[in-house]
Amino acid sequence: MTEELFREDATLDACEARVTAVDAAGIELDRTVFYPQGGGQAGDRGVFVLDDGTELQVADTRKGAAPGAIVHLPAPGQEALLATLQPGARVVARIDRARRARHMRFHTATHLLCALVPHAVDGCSITADYARLDFHMNEPLDKEALTAGIARYVAAAHPVRHRWISEAELDANPGLVRSMSVQPPRGQGRIRVLEIEGVDLQPCGGTHVANTAEIGAVVVTKIEKKSAMTRRVVLGFAA
Numbered sequence: 367m368t369e370e371l372f373r374e375d376a377t378l379d380a381c382e383a384r385v386t387a388v389d390a391a392g393i394e395l396d397r398t399v400f401y402p403q404g405g406g407q408a409g410d411r412g413v414f415v416l417d418d419g420t421e422l423q424v425a426d427t428r429k430g431a432a433p434g435a436i437v438h439l440p441a442p443g444q445e446a447l448l449a450t451l452q453p454g455a456r457v458v459a460r461i462d463r464a465r466r467a468r469h470m471r472f473h474t475a476t477h478l479l480c481a482l483v484p485h486a487v488d489g490c491s492i493t494a495d496y497a498r499l500d501f502h503m504n505e506p507l508d509k510e511a512l513t514a515g516i517a518r519y520v521a522a523a524h525p526v527r528h529r530w531i532s533e534a535e536l537d538a539n540p541g542l543v544r545s546m547s548v549q550p551p552r553g554q555g556r557i558r559v560l561e562i563e564g565v566d567l568q569p570c571g572g573t574h575v576a577n578t579a580e581i582g583a584v585v586v587t588k589i590e591k592k593s594a595m596t597r598r599v600v601l602g603f604a605a
């Protein structure tokens with residue numbers, strides 16, 4: 367079980383941590399700022415700064431086999447350095463902030479798209495270079511209208527915040543569940559809900575910016591008809 371510092375504060379660049387497990391497949395820590403690939407969002411890259419100042423390159427982050435486990439995948443060529451790491455060792459875990467910032471901007475922009483396109487989402491991918499959302503629908507979508515809609519929300523500077531809700535609270539508030547653009551999963555006890563004030567409310571475990579103004583200039587670069595009932599919207603940063 368790794369303490370997930372990125373869930374409460376997506377602005378954290380680094381943390382001190384202790385190695386709890388290490389093998390050729392990867393490294394587990396007692397706490398981390400590295401987001402593991404999930405919910406469509408790519409895993410973080412970065413470095414572990416070891417006690418003697420050497421840096422171990424982390425190429426990706428994934429969920430481990432055990433519930434709550436997060437595995438940091440070493441980059442190729444790090445085998446010798448990895449062999450020196452033992453459980454109990456202290457490291458400073460530091461993410462590639464520039465890359466994560468792009469994930470956060472795109473991820474928050476996908477929530478704006480959910481508000482603009484009132485259809486179920488059946489696929490999502492968020493990377494540093496583009497984001498895409500697949501909507502279950504057959505109506506045509508207008509690229510310029512969606513780009514303008516996103517720009518309006520960005521210009522309006524809506525606050526973005528998360529909170530945790532128990533299943534008991536959800537059961538007691540059917541109106542809250544109805545107001546969500548994506549229905550919450552059940553069976554996990556508590557659910558992380560992401561709210562863009564006045565725009566969108568949905569369960570989400572990803573990392574987001576704190577205000578839509580931080581998204582900056584994001585544009586719809588492509589709309590594709592992936593199947594009879596799937597329209598794919600691709601987002602990019604304006605040049």
Ligand SMILES: [Zn+2]
Pocket residue numbers: 473474477560570571572573574
């Ligand atoms: Zn999200």
